[in-house]
Amino acid sequence: MYAAVAAGSFRRYATYRVATAAGVFTNTVFGLILVYTYLALWDERPQLGGYDQAQAVTYVWLGQALFATLALQGGGFEAELLERIRTGAVVIDLYRPADLQLWWFAADFGRSAFQLLGRGVIPFAFGTLVFPSALPADPLVWLRFLLALLLATLVSFGIRFLVALSGFWLLDGTGALQLLLVTGMFCTGMALPLNAFPEPLGGIVRALPWSAMLQMPADLLMGETGALRTYAFQAGWAVVLLLLGRMVQTAATRRVVVQGG
Template sequence: MGAGRLYPAVAVGGFRRYATYRAATAAGVFTNTVFGLILVYTYLALWDEKPHLGGYDQAQAVTYVWLGQALYSTLALQGGGVEKELMARIRTGEIAVDLYRPADLQLWWLASDMGRAVFQILGRGVVPFVFGALVFDMAVPDDPFAWAAFAVALLPAMVVSFGIRYLAALSVFWLMDGTGVSQAVMVLGIFCSGMVLPLNAFPGVLGDIVRALPWAAQLQMPADVLLGRTAPVAAYAFQAAWAVALLAAGRLVQAAATRRVVVQGG
């Protein structure tokens, strides 16, 4: 099976491409650490006023903050993964080059984004999290199974993240420019994935809605699995359902989009 070796090769390439930009990675680590500090002090102030907000105690809230910073670039919570490149390729017509290849467009970009995501766990995730654990009182489990369950939850989280951004990128086939879509992805991502506040802390109907949206599968689910606040199987089922739905939608849109290829670079 050639395809069985192609997409891993694409993923390895995606990993290595991001690994070449060391200064950018270092800058990202610094930024995530600083943002983590700001958020931690904000959360501590908030949790002083409202203890057990969203069901978290202070240590859990602090852990949630550092998880968010650690997964911020891996899950491209504000966008900024391979979809930027895909948008540019669609806009310039270079996407035609990708279509000439005997490879599936969606799997190709998924593999590439997985490679990127795995690099960014290591390159941008570990340091801010360890920093947080050293400086603050965190609710980090000792149980290796909790960590394993967390690691498993990251995989569908990455796929859901890709699924959202792939749909956003494909919209450029119709819109011709990705700036507006990227901004929508960013705003929705910050709000709906729980980067501002844990989704558990959202009140009433609004909370029910955001916890049912695909963004909840990205940060909230893995965090709750690690903090022991949800059964891993329930989290996986929720994540997998959204992953499948988004990939299927991506496939449909891709089929419609490639029929339009022509228009650019005619």
């Protein structure tokens, strides 16, 4: 059943071809802006954050490829679930013979798979072909990266599921979505690699779950960290977030309040 939900979500997003093309264009343009900004910054500060210029450029394009894939600043299922909670339509979800958390994870996984293939590959391929990059030649490294990407998907879902569940208490989730956008910009490393943050701020943000989505997979791909360390960090946060989501879901659904009666 959950595989069917994921496949249906993939097909759903695949129907928005114009939006996908616009997303590819947007990610490519923002990638170019960031690349030239990074090149200027790395000219002044070589080896900033332990990266050379090729690694910094690779990091930019990887971020653009994963921006929509992992919904780094939101834009996945969370807004829809928040709205269903606000209107009371979530009651239908709770009546389904399916687990709420697994149902939405399956839907989000299908969305992520499409965004990676439909929106992420082209900007990444363009950027790494046009600019000097630090991509590995060993296919085993790419396989390790794909596993890290799967774990990053779990972490991303765990964070956004908790944000969506806040709607049971907030009723209006606009503020929660805005907070997700801001934390996604800075704590994932989209604005600047977390390795380049000054201490002690750098150490703090690298210990937070957001670093499991972009920073650690990027470091693994470019050989800056080991696979076991990456997987342990990602899996640890995934377990914590998913268990916390399960606990909050249990508490929230004991009493469902439908706004407006």
